[in-house]
Amino acid sequence: GLIKTKAGLVKTPTFMPDGTRGAVKGLTASQVVSTGVQTVLANTYHLHLRPGENIIARLGGLHSFTRQTLPILTDSGGFQVFSLSKIRKITEEGVEFRDPLTGNKNLLTPESSMQIQLKLGADMMVAFDDVTALDDEGKSRTKEAFERTHRWLERSLAEFQRLTKNMKPSERPLLFGVVQGGLSKKLRKSSLEVVQSLPVDGIAIGGLSVGEPRKDMYEMLKYLAPMYDPARPHFLLGVGEPADLRLAIEQGVDMFDCVLPTRNARHGTAWVRGDKKIHLSNAKFIQDNKPIDPSCDCTTCKEGYSRGFLRHQFKVGESLAGSLVSIHNIRYLQRICEDYRK
RNA sequence: GUGCUCGUAGCUCAGUUGGUUAGAGCGUCGGUUUGUGGAACCGAAGGUCGUGGGUUCAAGACCCAUCGGGCACC
Numbered sequence: 157g158l159i160k161t162k163a164g165l166v167k168t169p170t171f172m173p174d175g176t177r178g179a180v181k182g183l184t185a186s187q188v189v190s191t192g193v194q195t196v197l198a199n200t201y202h203l204h205l206r207p208g209e210n211i212i213a214r215l216g217g218l219h220s221f222t223r224q225t226l227p228i229l230t231d232s233g234g235f236q237v238f239s240l241s242k243i244r245k246i247t248e249e250g251v252e253f254r255d256p257l258t259g260n261k262n263l264l265t266p267e268s269s270m271q272i273q274l275k276l277g278a279d280m281m282v283a284f285d286d287v288t289a290l291d292d293e294g295k296s297r298t299k300e301a302f303e304r305t306h307r308w309l310e311r312s313l314a315e316f317q318r319l320t321k322n323m324k325p326s327e328r329p330l331l332f333g334v335v336q337g338g339l340s341k342k343l344r345k346s347s348l349e350v351v352q353s354l355p356v357d358g359i360a361i362g363g364l365s366v367g368e369p370r371k372d373m374y375e376m377l378k379y380l381a382p383m384y385d386p387a388r389p390h391f392l393l394g395v396g397e398p399a400d401l402r403l404a405i406e407q408g409v410d411m412f413d414c415v416l417p418t419r420n421a422r423h424g425t426a427w428v429r430g431d432k433k434i435h436l437s438n439a440k441f442i443q444d445n446k447p448i449d450p451s452c453d454c455t456t457c458k459e460g461y462s463r464g465f466l467r468h469q470f471k472v473g474e475s476l477a478g479s480l481v482s483i484h485n486i487r488y489l490q491r492i493c494e495d496y497r498k
Numbered sequence: 499g500u501g502c503u504c505g506u507a508g509c510u511c512a513g514u515u516g517g518u519u520a521g522a523g524c525g526u527c528g529g530u531u532u533g534u535g536g537a538a539c540c541g542a543a544g545g546u547c548g549u550g551g552g553u554u555c556a557a558g559a560c561c562c563a564u565c566g567g568g569c570a571c572c
Contacts, residue, residue, distance in 0.1 A: 174533080176534050177534090181534080181537075182537080197533075199533085199534080202534085202535095231533050232533085235533045235534095236533085236534085236535085238533095239533095239534085239535075256535050257535085282533080285533095287533085334533090362533065363533095364533095365532040365533085366532080366533090367532090373532095391533090392533090393532095393533035394532050394533040395533085396532050397532060400532075413533060414532050414533080415531085415532070415533085415534040416531070416532050416534095419531060419532090419534065419536080419537090419538085420531065422536095422537040422538085423531070423536095423537075423538075423539090424537095425530090425531080435528080435529080437527095437528095438527085438528080439526085439528095470537095471525095473537080477537090478537055
């Protein structure tokens, strides 16, 4: 498929690396481009706290601020306040939470999430949703969160429409609604119907890949596959294992984002042909002169950085190793996407 | 040569008036990571306590000798 955004076209399926604080950790904007990805993610929650959307707007918006020319999708902050569950309070109005660094109280609502994302200058935005875990405590809240996510979606959409009504179509960002419902097929189906009944530009599937057995996620993706609106892109939030990507693409998913390629990279883990993982800090690579994956076309492999060199850099704590392997891992996922486009 | 001082894990060091199976940090080795509070975390291996005697129910610790390092003095 092809997604038209105000910053350019995005071919799907596509993988988006997470540039949570405005940068994919350890990479320059052009290094990110060099991996062949079509779009990157940035985060409402983090950028709102620091440096703040007003500062970024004053510095020309996300593209100017981060020097990234690729289309940028901002996440809504819903997942972040979920992962900060210890210090948050959910009300119908929104989520109250404390800045983990300063202790300051903050309130994120569907309306403020839309305002922040627009101020940041996002090309694609996500509606503010209520995310739950899939453990026993989370399960007791699944239905409540599912219902609230829909009410919040209507508020997100209303605020989005209010703020963008005077924009030309070519300047207007795209808005994704989020499907919730935990591991309940009944709720998921209903949630998908609600989201697709509204004039959102894309469908995001949230609340999966949060620790449930892989089988459960696969089953849900297979179940949802025939029900997607084919005219709109389908975005599976938070998925980034190669095998998961393949399965999801085969079940009609168009977009992914995940911290895994970059987090793994910083910790010395690289994917190689066959979706296998290697731990570059292992002693067996001390004298290994081969690139991470001889069949890979990423710049790290093409320029010949050896496993032995990378191991050394990891062992002495140089951040270059994490950057070089991030380029490789992102490229690995991007190649999976490209293979499916052929 | 004399005096003082120090020798405990690969490294740097804890180790109570002598009291279970001698600990830590770092390093080494292995693993975990799914809409980034994490360049984070979890686990494992690794020691005849310089050596040899002695005292004691019991010694890393006390005594003697010896080897090695450091410092001071002659």
